[in-house]
Amino acid sequence: MRKLLIILTLLISSSILVACSTTKDLNNQMLEVADNLPGVYKINVRQGNLVTQEMIDQLRPGMDQRQVKFILGTPLLIDPFHKNRWDYFYDLKKAGKQDKKERVTVIFDDNRLISIKGNFKPSNEFKPMTINTEVVDVPKRKAGEKGIMDSILRTLGIEYDEKN
Numbered sequence: 500m501r502k503l504l505i506i507l508t509l510l511i512s513s514s515i516l517v518a519c520s521t522t523k524d525l526n527n528q529m530l531e532v533a534d535n536l537p538g539v540y541k542i543n544v545r546q547g548n549l550v551t552q553e554m555i556d557q558l559r560p561g562m563d564q565r566q567v568k569f570i571l572g573t574p575l576l577i578d579p580f581h582k583n584r585w586d587y588f589y590d591l592k593k594a595g596k597q598d599k600k601e602r603v604t605v606i607f608d609d610n611r612l613i614s615i616k617g618n619f620k621p622s623n624e625f626k627p628m629t630i631n632t633e634v635v636d637v638p639k640r641k642a643g644e645k646g647i648m649d650s651i652l653r654t655l656g657i658e659y660d661e662k663n
């Protein structure tokens with residue numbers, strides 16, 4: 500009776516193990532078939548902070564955390580045990596396949612940038628950030644000339660005196 504119980508336990512255990520492994524193999528086969536089906540659209544998945552070489556080139560040792568955050572954006576991870584370390588991760592999967600994986604770690608000392616680690620290396624030449632600005636010359640109003648806001652206020656019955 501005891502031998503029968505041991506044999507029965509071994510048979511049940513082995514059949515469960517075989518069933519689990521074949522289920523896993525079957526799932527993998529189904530996923531491979533789904534990957535190769537024509538006409539199945541897979542979206543591009545972007546996760547994390549997009550950091551470019553141009554952004555890294557703008558960083559300089561001694562910048563404070565506020566300046567670094569302005570250039571790179573809010574970090575994806577600020578380790579609670581290492582407050583002076585910010586991590587930026589970026590992951591791009593195109594049609595379910597890994598396309599791009601980047602990581603940048605910025606390290607501060609006393610609120611000042613001291614080190615950059617990761618996929619990007621800072622260049623030696625300084626490239627300041629450029630902002631497209633256009634200067635518009637606004638003509639001054641002549642004394643006594645009324646503007647559109649004055650006309651609107653007068654229409655509403657509100658008197659407005661510029662001198663006060």
